Every structure is written in C-alpha cells, then in structure tokens.
Amino acid sequence: MRLADATWTDVRDADVDVAVVPVGSTEQHGPHAPLGTDTLNAVSVAEAAAATYERAAGADDGPSDDRGAIAVTPPIPVGVAEEHRAFDGTMWVTPDTFRAYVREAAASLPAHGIDRVVLANGHGGNVEALAEVARRFSRDPDHDGYAVAFTWFEAVGEHAGDMGHAGPLETALLRATHPELVREDRLAEAREGAADRWGEWVAGVNLAHDSEEFTANGVVGDPAEGDADRGRVLLELAGDALAELLAAVVERER
Amino acid sequence: MRLADATWTDVRDADVDVAVVPVGSTEQHGPHAPLGTDTLNAVSVAEAAAATYERAAGADDGPSDDRGAIAVTPPIPVGVAEEHRAFDGTMWVTPDTFRAYVREAAASLPAHGIDRVVLANGHGGNVEALAEVARRFSRDPDHDGYAVAFTWFEAVGEHAGDMGHAGPLETALLRATHPELVREDRLAEAREGAADRWGEWVAGVNLAHDSEEFTANGVVGDPAEGDADRGRVLLELAGDALAELLAAVVERER
Amino acid sequence: MRLADATWTDVRDADVDVAVVPVGSTEQHGPHAPLGTDTLNAVSVAEAAAATYERAAGADDGPSDDRGAIAVTPPIPVGVAEEHRAFDGTMWVTPDTFRAYVREAAASLPAHGIDRVVLANGHGGNVEALAEVARRFSRDPDHDGYAVAFTWFEAVGEHAGDMGHAGPLETALLRATHPELVREDRLAEAREGAADRWGEWVAGVNLAHDSEEFTANGVVGDPAEGDADRGRVLLELAGDALAELLAAVVERER
Amino acid sequence: MRLADATWTDVRDADVDVAVVPVGSTEQHGPHAPLGTDTLNAVSVAEAAAATYERAAGADDGPSDDRGAIAVTPPIPVGVAEEHRAFDGTMWVTPDTFRAYVREAAASLPAHGIDRVVLANGHGGNVEALAEVARRFSRDPDHDGYAVAFTWFEAVGEHAGDMGHAGPLETALLRATHPELVREDRLAEAREGAADRWGEWVAGVNLAHDSEEFTANGVVGDPAEGDADRGRVLLELAGDALAELLAAVVERER
Amino acid sequence: MRLADATWTDVRDADVDVAVVPVGSTEQHGPHAPLGTDTLNAVSVAEAAAATYERAAGADDGPSDDRGAIAVTPPIPVGVAEEHRAFDGTMWVTPDTFRAYVREAAASLPAHGIDRVVLANGHGGNVEALAEVARRFSRDPDHDGYAVAFTWFEAVGEHAGDMGHAGPLETALLRATHPELVREDRLAEAREGAADRWGEWVAGVNLAHDSEEFTANGVVGDPAEGDADRGRVLLELAGDALAELLAAVVERER
Amino acid sequence: MRLADATWTDVRDADVDVAVVPVGSTEQHGPHAPLGTDTLNAVSVAEAAAATYERAAGADDGPSDDRGAIAVTPPIPVGVAEEHRAFDGTMWVTPDTFRAYVREAAASLPAHGIDRVVLANGHGGNVEALAEVARRFSRDPDHDGYAVAFTWFEAVGEHAGDMGHAGPLETALLRATHPELVREDRLAEAREGAADRWGEWVAGVNLAHDSEEFTANGVVGDPAEGDADRGRVLLELAGDALAELLAAVVERER
Numbered sequence A, B, C, D, E, F: 001m002r003l004a005d006a007t008w009t010d011v012r013d014a015d016v017d018v019a020v021v022p023v024g025s026t027e028q029h030g031p032h033a034p035l036g037t038d039t040l041n042a043v044s045v046a047e048a049a050a051a052t053y054e055r056a057a058g059a060d061d062g063p064s065d066d067r068g069a070i071a072v073t074p075p076i077p078v079g080v081a082e083e084h085r086a087f088d089g090t091m092w093v094t095p096d097t098f099r100a101y102v103r104e105a106a107a108s109l110p111a112h113g114i115d116r117v118v119l120a121n122g123h124g125g126n127v128e129a130l131a132e133v134a135r136r137f138s139r140d141p142d143h144d145g146y147a148v149a150f151t152w153f154e155a156v157g158e159h160a161g162d163m164g165h166a167g168p169l170e171t172a173l174l175r176a177t178h179p180e181l182v183r184e185d186r187l188a189e190a191r192e193g194a195a196d197r198w199g200e201w202v203a204g205v206n207l208a209h210d211s212e213e214f215t216a217n218g219v220v221g222d223p224a225e226g227d228a229d230r231g232r233v234l235l236e237l238a239g240d241a242l243a244e245l246l247a248a249v250v251e252r253e254r
Helices: A008-013 A037-057 A062-066 A095-107 A124-139 A157-162 A168-177 A184-192 A228-251 B008-013 B037-057 B062-066 B095-107 B124-139 B157-162 B168-177 B184-192 B228-251 C008-013 C037-057 C062-066 C095-107 C124-139 C157-162 C168-177 C184-192 C228-251 D008-013 D037-057 D062-066 D095-107 D124-139 D157-162 D168-177 D184-192 D228-251 E008-013 E037-057 E062-066 E095-107 E124-139 E157-162 E168-177 E184-192 E228-251 F008-013 F037-057 F062-066 F095-107 F124-139 F157-162 F168-177 F184-192 F228-251
Strands: A016-023 A069-072 A116-121 A146-151 B016-023 B069-072 B116-121 B146-151 C016-023 C069-072 C116-121 C146-151 D016-023 D069-072 D116-121 D146-151 E016-023 E069-072 E116-121 E146-151 F016-023 F069-072 F116-121 F146-151
Touching (some): A037 A116, A037 A168, A037 A228, A095 A124, A095 B095, A116 A228, A124 F124, A157 A168, A157 A228, B016 B095, B016 B228, B037 B168, B037 B228, B095 B116, B146 B228, B157 B228, C016 C228, C037 C069, C037 C168, C124 C146, C157 C168, C157 C228, C168 C228, D016 D037, D037 D228, D116 D124, D116 D228, D124 D146, D124 E124, D146 D228, D168 D228, E016 E037, E037 E069, E037 E228, E095 E116, E116 E124, E124 E146, E168 E228, F016 F095, F016 F228, F037 F069, F037 F116, F037 F228, F095 F116, F116 F228, F146 F228
Parallel strands (some): C116 C146, D016 D069, D016 D116, D116 D146, E016 E116, F016 F069, F016 F116, F116 F146
16 A cells, blocks of 8 residues: 555555665765665555455465555655765765654654554665664654665665676666656766775775765766566565564564 | 655756645544645645746746756654544654654755755644744754745635635545545545634633544544646646745745 | 743642743844843743733623633744744744644743643744644643643734734734834834745745845835834734633633 | 844844853742742843843953853753652653753854854752763764853852752742742642652662652652842852853853 | 773673773873873872772671772763963863763763763862763763762862862872882972962952963962872872762762 | 772862773573673673773783773663563663663763773673764764774684684683583573574574574574683683783873
8 A cells, every 4th residue: 555645544444564664865876876766766665565465365275365555655855965975966964864854754643543554765875864764763661663774785685796886787777667767878887987896895894985985977987787576586685684573573572 | 856766866956946845733623534644745836846947947037047946855753742632543743753853854955055945834733833943943053054944825816815724625635645545435424523723712812722622533624625627726826826936945044 | 910920839839821932032133122021022922912811801691701811921922933044033943843842832831730732923934833742741641731822923813824924923023012123223124124924935835945045135015114003903813812812722622 | 132122133233242042941840839940040041140140241351251142041841850750740751852952052053153052951850861962962963053051050159058849948949930820829738748859869879869759748848948138149140150150151162 | 800901701790880980091191200190190089989888888887888899980081171381291171071071981881781980080170060961960861870070189178278279188198108209319300490379360360261371381279299108198089989989979869 | 999899079179081891691691601691791801901900000011000090880781682682581672772771871971081982792682782872972963972892702713703603612611700600501501592593593694583483592603612712712711802802091192
C-alpha cells in the first residue's frame, strides 16, 4: 500500500504489519544520473519489497497466510548530503534536522497502531544518521514503536563491493526502473571523470570530508558497468532482502 | 526544470531564476481523497506555474525575453498536521522540525547561486510555519537568499472562500490532475460526514485544536462541489498567480 | 485579579476560572505613540474583560452565579518584532524563544490548578507564534492545561478592517486609556509619513518582510482617525469579546 | 528614559549611554507581599539609578557634563523560580528559556547602537542565569555589546546580610515604594511561619532545592524588620550603587 | 570504589550508597601548575571523601554500620572555562553543553539504582552550572535521582578566603598530591605576575568577564603561600566535609 | 605532550602539530574487564602514537626533522553507550550531547592555533558520532580547524576481524598495559557467557539495539584469545597507524 495514495479509511481498514519509509537524497549523481537518484532507488526497492512481502501472503502454505499489508510512506527527499555541496543542485540538511524530521515523521505511525517501521535508505550519507534514528525511536518511552534502518546497496550480496557513487549499482538500478532519466550520451564523460574509490585513505581513515576532494565530476566507479539487466538483478536482490527483513521484524519479539 | 530529474551539470548550465519548493503534507483527506492530496496539489501548481513562467520567456515581446528557468525541487512530504492525528495514516512533525527541515533544505540553493526561493504550499497547517521560514531565510546573514511563501488555495480569487478541508477546492484540483486517486464512490459518504466550517468559533477565536473535534470523517465543505472542470480553473488561477509571483520575486530589489 | 498584586495565599484562596496572559511587544509605533503600545493595549483589554467577566458573576440570574475569578498575569513585554528592527528602540526575540517563554510561563499555571489559559495579544507579529503556543500547550502530556490565543484588534467587529500599525485603532485605544503617552503634536507628521497598507503584495503574497520597506516613519493607516471616543468603543468591543471567550473556555469540555 | 513610554523617534534623538533591563519574577512572597515583588523592586531600583545618573549630568562640574541618558526597558516579568513552585501563583520558565529571552531581548539594543546593557535584577534565583547571560552577551561575535548583571540586594552594604525571602529587605523596599501592596494585617502571620535561613545546609552545601522544604509560608527572615524608612535607605543605597555601576560601564574600555 | 576500575558485576554486587562525579576543567593555572589542576584536585578530594566515608562503615559503633560503598566515577575533564580562553591550552565547552553532559552522564546512575549523586567540583567557573544541574536532576520526572553540587575550596573553613586562581589553595593541594606536576622553579615568576584578586569590581559587580583582563600570567593569589603541608590540611578538610555531605545525602528523606 | 600535565606556558612555547583527543566510554566490559576499558585503551594508543610521532622527529633523515609535538588532551570519559544500559555501572549521554561536548572541547584548540585535531576513539558506539563531529568541525566557518576520527581497533590489520566486545582485542590491550585491572580469575566465566557475534542479523541489518539482547554477560568474542603479547602487538599496530595518520594530517593541504 502506497500510503500517500490511500485514504485514511483505507489505512484504518487495512491490517498493516510494517511501515516502510523510503529515505532518499537530492544530490549530484554525476553528469549522467539525476539529482533524485537516491530517492527513486529507495522507493523502487521499498515497493518491490512490499509487493514481495504481500505476495507471500497469498501463498497457500506456511505461516505467511496471516500476513498483513506493508505501508510505504512518501519518501524523505532531502538528506545528509553536505559532502556533495560543491556540485550544483545538491540539497542537504544538517544531520540534527534530518534525524528529527525522519524520527518525528516515523513516530506518527505508532500513533495509529503501526508500531513497526523500516527506514529504507538509498544514500550512503544517511546511513549513520538513520541507525541513530532507529535506536532512538525504538527506545522512545512515548510510544511502542520499533524501527530498524536498511540501505539497499548493502543488501545486494557480492555486488555491494562495487558501490561507488553514481557508479555501476546506482546507474544499473535506475536504468532498470527509470531509463529515461539516465543520460546515455554522457556515460563516457561520466566514467572518464570518475574516481576509482570513495575518499582519500590513510591508516584506515578517510581524510576527505567532501566528494569534490577526490572526484572531478562527482562519480565514483564506472557507471557503464551497470546496465539494465544488472539493475533488475539488484532490484530483486535488494527487494528480497528487504522483504525478508520485514518478515523478521514482524516475527520478532520486541 | 524538475530539479530531481536534472543532473548537476544541467543545473550548472541552466540559468535558474527562482527555485520553487513544493510543500505538502501526508494527512487525512476524508474517505474519498488520498493522504497525499496536499503534496500532489502543491506539485501540480508549482509545475503549472513554472511552465507558465518559462513559456513567457519565449514570447516575442517585453521584458520576459531574458527569463531563465524555474527549478522545482522535490516536494516536502510531511508537514505540520498534528491537528489531524486522530485520523489513520496522518503523518506530522513538530513545527520546529518542519521549519528547520524546510529552511535548511532551501538554504542549499543559495549555496549554488539560486538565491530566490518560493515555498509553494498545499496545506493550511503549514502556512504559519512557512511564513516564519521565509522571513528567517531572507534575514539569514549566512547567505544572500530571499524567500516568500505562497499557498495555492489562497490565490484562486473568489474560490478561496470555499476552501474547507478535502472539500470542493482540493477535490476539484485532484480530479483535474489525478482523477484515479479520487474515490468517486465515497463522495456521498464524504459530504454526509462533512462539517460546514473549519473549527469551532467564539469571539473570533477557534476553540478547537484538532479536526476531530468538529468533523466526523475529516471533511470540511462539500467535495461534490468540486468537479474536474473547476479543478482546471483552479489550476490555472493558482498557477498564474504563482507565475506572477515568480516574476515579481525576480524583478524585486532585495 | 491582577496576579502580580495578589499574594500566593490570595491565589490559593481564590477560585480562578481562567488565567489571562497579556502579550505585548516593545516596538516602534510611529513618532506619536510609545514603544510600549502593544503591551499597554493588551493589558487594557485583558483587564476590561476580566472586570466584565467577574461583574457577570454578581448578576442575579443564570449560570454565571458560580463564576470564579480571572487571574491577569503580568504582560509579556518583548515579542516577535524583528520586522520593526530598522526603527530605534524596537526590541525582539526569535520566535523560538518567544514561544518557549510564553508557553513555559503559562505552564506554571496548571501546576497550581489553573488549567485554562487565554493569551491576550496586542501585536500582529505575535499572532502566528501564539497560535502555535496554544496548540502545543493544549496537547502537552505533562499537564492538563488548555489554551487559546486572542488578539484584541481582530475582535472589534467592522473596525478590524482599519487596523494598520500605530494607526487608527491602536492610537484610539491608547488615547482612551493612556492619553498622556500619545504625542498629539506629532500626529500630522505621523499621518504624512504613513503607508496606506501593511506590506507590498503580489498574487496574495506580501513580498516585504520588514516594515521599513513600505513605511517611512513606521506608521500604517491614519492615526488621526482614532480619537479617544473610538478608543472607548474599541475597548468595550474587545473587552466584551474576550469576556465572551473566557466564558466559552470555562464551559467547554476539553 | 522609560523605553516603553518613549517613541522610536525619541530614542533615535536621545544620546543613550546605557540600557538598564529590570529583571523580576512572579513568585510567592509570603502571605503579606505580592507575587510581583521582585519585578516592582527591580524597576524601582533601576529608575532610581537612572534618575541619579542623569541628574549628575546636570551638575556643573566634572566629567559628567557629557552624560547621556539611561534607557530603562520594560521589566522581564517571569524568571527562574521553580524553587517556589509549591506556592500558588508562582510562575517560572526553565533557565535555558530565561537566558535566551533576556539575552535576545537585550541583543536588540546594540542593533540600535545602544551597546552597553546592565541587567538590574530583583530575584535571587535569577542571579546565576544572568551572570551567564552577561558573559555570553559580551562575547557574542554578532554584535559589539557589553553587559553586566547587578542584583539590588547585594549592593546595599551591611543590610545585605538580612536578605532572606519576602523578609526585611524586600518588604521594606516595597513599603517605601508601593505600600498599598503590602498586607500589613498579615505581617504577624508572615513572621510566625517564616524560616530563619534560606535552605538546609551541610558542609557548605544547601540540600534543599525547593523553598517549601524549609519554609512553611514562603517567608525567610522577619518582614517586620523592614519598615518604609529602611526601604527608603535601601532604595538610595541600591540606586546609588547601580548609578555608580552605570558610570563605570560607560567609562570602561571594552 | 573507582567506578572505571570496577567491572559491571562488581557494581551489581556492591551496595552503593552514593555516586560521586568529580568535575574538573582543563585550563590555565599559571606558569607553575598544570592545565589539569582542577580535575586532579576534584579527584583527590572525591577519593579522600570516599575513603573516609567507607572507613566509617567499619567502625564498631553507631549508625554507620550499614554503610555501603561510594562509587567515584571518572572525572569530567572539560568545563565552563571560556574566561581563560586567552591562555594557551585552555579547553572549554559552552555552559549548555556542559550542563547536558554532566546531567546526562549522572542520569545513567539512577538507571542502575544509584539514585544519589554528588557532583564534586574543582573549578570556580563550573559552580553556577553545576548548581543548576543538581536542581534539574533532582526534579527530573524521568528518574528518582537526587543530586547536590559540592566545590572543594568552598569547604575548607577559613582557608576558603585565600582561594584565588592557581594560588595558595590549588597549588598547595597539588603539591601534597602530585608534587611532580608543580614547577617549583617558576613559583617566583608565578607570584610576580599574579593579581591580588579575581576580577575588577564596582558596586559589587565584577566588570571583567575574562581573566586576562586582570591577571597577566593567569595567577590570582600567591602560590608560594601553599606548601604541601597546607595541601594535606586542605585535603583533609575538604575530604571530611564531602564525607559529611555524603552521609547527609544518604540519610536525607527526599 | 600530555596536555593536562603541561602548563599554559608550556603549550605556548611548544610547536604543536596536532592535538589528539582520546575518546572513551564508561561501560560494561564483561565480568573480567573494567568499566573504563575503552578510555584506558584510547589513551594508551594515543600516547603510543604521540611517542612514535615525536620520536621520528629526532631521526636524522627525511622530512620529519621539523616535526613538532603532539598534544594529547584528557580523555572524554563518557560516550554513546546506551546499548549497554542493562549492565550495571554503564554510563552514557545522548549522541547529541556527546557530539556537542567533543566538538566544542576540540574547538578550543584552534582558538590557540592548534588547528589539526585527531579524535582517537576506543568505543564502537562512538564511531558514527565522531565521524559526524569531525566533518562538522572541519566545515565550521568559525575556525580554521580540521579533524578526523580514528578508532584503534579498526587499524590493527587482520586482528580487526576478531573485535567483539570485551573480547580478545580489548582484553589483550588491557593486559599489556593495565594487567592489574583484568580479572584473570573470571575469564572462564567471561568466555562461557559470551556471544559469538555482535548483534542479531537479518538481511544485513542488526535487529538488536541493546547488547543484552544477544549477550548474557556483556561479552562478545573470547577474551582468552587475547594475552598480553597480543596486546603489545595491537598497541604497536594501532599506535603506528595513528602516528601515520598524524603525519598525513600535518602534511595534507586543507
């Protein structure tokens, strides 16, 4: 269930097991991918997982018969992205404000009895902040909610090692889901200006706080390595992982 | 220009006159209209205005020849909506967090030289908070930005008096732009449970802080009074008003 | 009962129905009216209303026999007035601090069993912030209090349309209550430098965030249109409206 | 100059040397003295000092010939008084909010070129918070202001040792300045229920955080020891001390 | 019991009566005493008091037979010391952050059933902030804790009058406990550059907010007046006073 | 240079290249290791690195000849450790307060010209928060400082995979540096109650927010696998890594 498309009476009448809050970012993704990449990808994975989870409910066998619905909320569009501030169009908020916005928005859900929440994230810069949100939400004495944070590109098996930024994984997923938004004619330019690796490392520490310190055009990794077929594989992997997480969250004693 | 669909290089190469930040809400809109109504409507009006503004740039005559682009950012999806907390699926954040989130997200724009911002709002509960954001943003010594807040249903001439909540205006606009999201078969139910007026007034003061105090199903006003034709009129009125505002913001000495 | 003049034992022994917190501002009111205008006017209306409310308790008939007292607290002297910062002597705090100060001060009252509070405001710049304070106060899980905000010049019937700033209404009320503080010899100067209207409007939006953008001497409206007789009418109208509100607040189920 | 009674043009045309911000409290002062005692006393001392300072400017001799005016702002009416929360009618805000309110209100003054501020305090519970405000204000990189905090009953020579609460000093000053507000007929009761000393001390530490822990009726010290004559002496002592401080603040290099 | 040296099982198995949180500062102490002086001294006094308190438990007589342990936590190393910012190596945090850090750290203790806390302070600049922390902690509805703040050099009888800064008292205590950290060869220099008194006083008010305004080398008072013998006396006086306070805190009804 | 042992004149006269702020925690480390483990280990590594760095300055060859000193500040003793709240003696502060305390304390250093700071961390729960502190510090427009965060057990090569909690690595380091604080007689108990792995993982997400959910006695990993010899290896590895980082921080253009 897309929450934004439902009416309040639909939500009242549904049996919602978990809410999924897609969390994105509006930030540079090289010359070939749109600023909204992270939000689009977070939504794609969230919706795929919800469909997988709900489909399992119709299966004839097993414990899934009594599965309810997954409510996918509207995505959070602006995140912790100051590291890309050198690139035009990038938007960001402070981590403090981001945490408050996500946490409070999520806390509306237990107020309606939806007390399990998964934050489905599409942006590396949000990872730390969302982990903190999930912990604080889960310990909040003001409601009974429990939350965990999931980041799609950490849940794609061996592909995860290729992550980068606007690189093979993100580009692939976008090509599979929103091909019209990928500028195919700029891929050569994108790969040429790309960095091999995120950051500038000494003794296990990244010395660079901003992406412009190590990438000329904002890209890390080779986006040409991510075609639509790979994107479909990634969507399935990430969607299945998130669906598995949703089931585990429902079954877990809190 | 939809900012989320553009690449950072597109933004760098464009001549952006003003950014428009649609501001919505995820909140009950009766049994017939979706929780995302305010966000959808804010985006519709923002995009209509951007198109009108940019179209004028192509006209042969007058000062508009040198008009640049309008960057429409992703919408802010959760607002100040605690007044609807009694109705399922409604999401909200505190006014403090809302103000911080909108203001900081908007402040990313002058960092890239886009220093005029219009907050294009679709939710009554956001009005006060956005007025404050616009003032603080415009006085912020940390950047040169200037902002004002616009609420579409205040800029539709005589129609404004029919506003309500999930009533004729919001329903009409949605029917014109997203008819598949309006539950036509629940309109009778919607009008029957509706209140005539927002609030409970004594001596010019509304005594009711929450909508459930005066409306049984969340509706105020008669949604049946808002058909798609009226919606098209509203879209044109609001879009033209916002386009006029954009032009005034560009021309104004700050 | 003026709270500041009472002893704590007086308060303990009284039967206080509602507390009224006058909220003012210290800000420019043109060359003819004092910086303290808004505070003085808020107190005048609050005290008039308390007297009216308490007088009704002595009437022979009806439900008012069991009326208690109204506790009028000391006025809040500095408000949200940064819009007048260009004019000497104007004082202001941020909206955040203003809201916190008013809300916390008011929250002392339910701690003593006075759980109905009306914020009686005299300054336009405080309106939005006080509405938010009243809502948050009323939803606060830490006490049982209920609050609403009232602004005197919105409750004077047809006169309300003449509001302005340091214009006919504020000047009139002051002439009726504190004539020694109105500089009669500067009225001509005041009206000459006055603006006709508050703000600079396009498409229903005020583009001006500071008053100096549209008024040379800080005045909006013609103060000469406000003599002491009109002031007495305004005081009665506003006082009666507030007294009516106090009664409604007492009678209302919360 | 009472700032609230002046017009903005009066302030513009005056030569203000220092602003004095009286800081009071609305809190229990026993059965005999009003809740507003601290505010009234702070204002009395501030106005006495301003008069003394300005009078010196008219003297024929010495460096005082070029003295300007003292602007006495409206008093801050609610302070740090949670320690009296057990007694009806007491109002308080948190120290955080109090500090912000006083500091921001004071920071309006350097915005108009009045960059020396003395916080003239009448309440013991405010002392620590005001010291912090003065330091932070003076170090604020956003303006050139300098501030110090003064508490009248610490500047009355040997009398200071009799302070208490609602005891001899406060009662005396009030009898000298606002005799109508002192309930003479409750003085016997006041002294009978009074504590000898503020707090409950072990090893130099006060174990009691709230006044109700050591005083039955809120009084500390014998109010009967404070007649109007003593009050006049106190007013002169405190007013002279504050005037001396004002002169020192003006002459000091910052 | 030094909490940092204990295991969690040790704490679980102990019968802790009170926790003592030493609070220090890292700030200039003249050319002869280390930046860590206040922290070292706070720890010395805390440990002396804990030993004294626990020793009394072994005595044959009286109510002390059932005494439990004192848990001395790690010291808070950075405090409110901006007043020394002109001197190299001085570290500080804002009072807001200091209060939050001490209060929250202390609030961990009642979560484990240790609900009496004494803040044992070694720095004058922390005094006001710790008093506020103790009050707020004790009134916190989220736990049952009670706290008071103690400053060692206020509890050394007649010696207290010699306090200064890096002067006789602090130097003496350090010589008794950490003689290797006192630069004996710089004592002459220290006394020569020292001020006689802390601050610059007019009418009972200190006009100086920073120590560099009145001391050239950071010293106030004559450090040569503080030998190790005096240090041992001070340690005993302060340690006994704090032990007495601990006993009183345990016995007090809260 | 241990900052706390130095005088302000020592710091003034030294040529400090970088400040290292050890950041620890006071939290359960099983039945065998002390609550202060993380702080002790952070200090050990910081001091080893400072010694290594400074020793290199004395070498005959290369660019290190002009190396200055490393100032090791006092350790931050309480961190983000709410996840261990179920175990006695654990202390923690909120992430917000922790970040503010570390960041502000560190910001004192550029005020004295020490504008490179390394946060040398000993606790896993602090990692995310310190990364954020380092970024914000480095972007702070109020000073020229640059900071990075280092966590010792992430910089010990292949050993890093054995981390756990109170397991082989932490126990080994402690045995090498503070053997008296390791309870050898409880090691068998420690290993028996230990978990194999930190957390409870599904789809790459840890479902457990608190350590008690997966470890009975607080231990993760086998502490017996960490003898003093291994501890010495770890100290050298981590110390060398940090020294390398210090050199890189000094040489890097910011």
